[in-house]
Amino acid sequence: MPNLLKVAKFGGTSMANMEAMKRCAAIIVSDPDKKIIVVSATSGTTDQLTKLFNSTLLDEKREILAGIRTRHLDICNSLREPEAVLDTVTSRIDELEEISLSNRTVTPQLKDLILSYGEILSSMIFTQVLYEENGDDTKIEWLDAREVIITDHSHTNAEPDLAAIEKRADEILIPRFENRRFVTQGFIGKTAGGTTTTIGRGGSDYSAALFAEAINADVLEIWTDVTAVYTTDPRIVPDARPLTEISFDEAAELSTFGAKVLHPATLVPAVRKNIRVYVGSSFHPEKPGTWILKDTRSKPVIRAISLRRNQTLFTVHSLDMLHRHGFLAKLFEVLAKYKISVDLVTTSEVSVSLTLDTDVNAPGRDMLTEVVINELKSFSQVEIQKDLALVAMVGNNLHATSGLSGPVFGALQDFNIRLICHGASSHNMCFLVNEGSAEKIVQILHEKFIGH
Numbered sequence: 001m002p003n004l005l006k007v008a009k010f011g012g013t014s015m016a017n018m019e020a021m022k023r024c025a026a027i028i029v030s031d032p033d034k035k036i037i038v039v040s041a042t043s044g045t046t047d048q049l050t051k052l053f054n055s056t057l058l059d060e061k062r063e064i065l066a067g068i069r070t071r072h073l074d075i076c077n078s079l080r081e082p083e084a085v086l087d088t089v090t091s092r093i094d095e096l097e098e099i100s101l102s103n104r105t106v107t108p109q110l111k112d113l114i115l116s117y118g119e120i121l122s123s124m125i126f127t128q129v130l131y132e133e134n135g136d137d138t139k140i141e142w143l144d145a146r147e148v149i150i151t152d153h154s155h156t157n158a159e160p161d162l163a164a165i166e167k168r169a170d171e172i173l174i175p176r177f178e179n180r181r182f183v184t185q186g187f188i189g190k191t192a193g194g195t196t197t198t199i200g201r202g203g204s205d206y207s208a209a210l211f212a213e214a215i216n217a218d219v220l221e222i223w224t225d226v227t228a229v230y231t232t233d234p235r236i237v238p239d240a241r242p243l244t245e246i247s248f249d250e251a252a253e254l255s256t257f258g259a260k261v262l263h264p265a266t267l268v269p270a271v272r273k274n275i276r277v278y279v280g281s282s283f284h285p286e287k288p289g290t291w292i293l294k295d296t297r298s299k300p301v302i303r304a305i306s307l308r309r310n311q312t313l314f315t316v317h318s319l320d321m322l323h324r325h326g327f328l329a330k331l332f333e334v335l336a337k338y339k340i341s342v343d344l345v346t347t348s349e350v351s352v353s354l355t356l357d358t359d360v361n362a363p364g365r366d367m368l369t370e371v372v373i374n375e376l377k378s379f380s381q382v383e384i385q386k387d388l389a390l391v392a393m394v395g396n397n398l399h400a401t402s403g404l405s406g407p408v409f410g411a412l413q414d415f416n417i418r419l420i421c422h423g424a425s426s427h428n429m430c431f432l433v434n435e436g437s438a439e440k441i442v443q444i445l446h447e448k449f450i451g452h
């Protein structure tokens with residue numbers, strides 16, 4: 001058995017082409033402890049598949065399919081032995097074509113089936129890349145993640161069934177680690193009845209964490225296109241700093257509030273089993289990455305800043321709230337009925353404000369539809385504001401640190417802050433602001449509280 005048991009996940013840009021795949025293969029070959037390799041679809045493919053099932057135009061569908069075919073066959077053709085996978089990959093793409101050009105109604109089930117092809121294709125090709133780089137094909141096995149990742153029926157945003165996953169891992173994976181490593185897919189699963197599901201956009205990180213939990217891994221590695229978790233998104237602040245360490249709690253807040261580098265649910269399994277998480281770059285594996293740990297040596301008040309775009313604020317007013325009980329329960333009952341997940345909540349005597357993601361194109365995000373609004377309007381007035389973004393300052397003991405609000409509000413005096421959440425979590429302070437000024441706000445706060 002290996003010294004340490006590791007699960008390594010490689011994201012979409014890490015799977016983008018043969019060169020990128022070879023870099024990932026080198027990372028795997030040099031470390032026999034990596035027993036489960038979880039891969040994303042090649043970069044852009046999941047977006048293309050989403051466009052495919054959303055399109056009603058036959059020509060457009062054909063064009064998307066042709067793009068997917070070319071991208072994958074190009075990678076196959078640059079293998080040393082293309083014939084080893086060409087037939088299988090081609091027949092999977094033919095299947096995808098048939099499914100998506102048939103006149104079936106686009107149900108959530110069909111969306112998930114179509115989406116699953118992204119990861120199926122990348123993992124099949126990458127397995128062959130690994131055979132070729134590893135030089136020992138007996139030790140690498142392609143695994144259909146659906147054999148292990150069992151979920152409920154909430155298509156496009158399915159919930160994993162932890163007990164079933166653990167049972168499958170005990171049966172299929174753990175007894176076979178002695179002389180094998182597995183390459184499998186992120187993002188996809190199946191119901192107990194065998195229907196393909198997906199666990200939400202960006203979900204490959206979460207899949208890898210679920211595998212890590214199920215096999216009791218020591219380390220979960222997330223290999224991506226940035227060298228580490230940074231003090232903020234380096235696309236917004238180019239001189240953001242890489243972090244050497246960050247706690248589970250801080251990283252969970254950071255990802256919940258928009259840091260795409262980790263899917264928000266990734267740390268939940270890691271926390272449950274106290275699995276150390278490493279974030280590094282598959283492009284520069286030699287550069288130091290970030291360790292996400294239960295406890296960190298340093299505990300700065302402000303470690304990092306995140307930005308979550310596309311937010312909607314809805315405010316529900318009702319004079320019935322005045323000195324009454326039961327109003328909040330009634331409001332949340334409606335939200336629960338339509339499976340609407342809200343993020344921030346603030347209340348006053350006669351109104352409640354809540355935020356949720358606006359993104360109309362994100363599969364699986366439940367939205368504030370007319371039906372929901374009308375139901376809320378039957379007992380209150382509803383106001384909706386869009387084009388907002390959430391900025392979160394993440395760190396330690398923010399709720400108990402005096403002297404913080406003065407400088408924060410001073411720095412933001414020129415901006416309209418629509419809503420503030422502070423105090424509920426010791427690890428964050430966040431503001432709802434206009435989308436148009438959000439990046440500027442992140443830059444100002446980063447400069448003032450984190451610096452270079």
Ligand code: ADP
Nearest residue numbers: 011012013224225226229230232233259260261
């Ligand atoms: P992958 O395809 O490997 O899953 P993602 O695109 O999902 O990669 O996540 C990596 C991206 O996350 C980076 O390119 C970066 O722009 C973004 N990001 C946002 N916030 C941060 C942060 N605090 N640190 C590092 N990257 C971040």
Ligand code: ASP
Nearest residue numbers: 040046187201202203204
């Ligand atoms: N391929 C999926 C997506 O793009 C899952 C992932 O990459 O994490 O959302």
Ligand code: MG
Nearest residue numbers: 011202260261
């Ligand atoms: Mg990702």
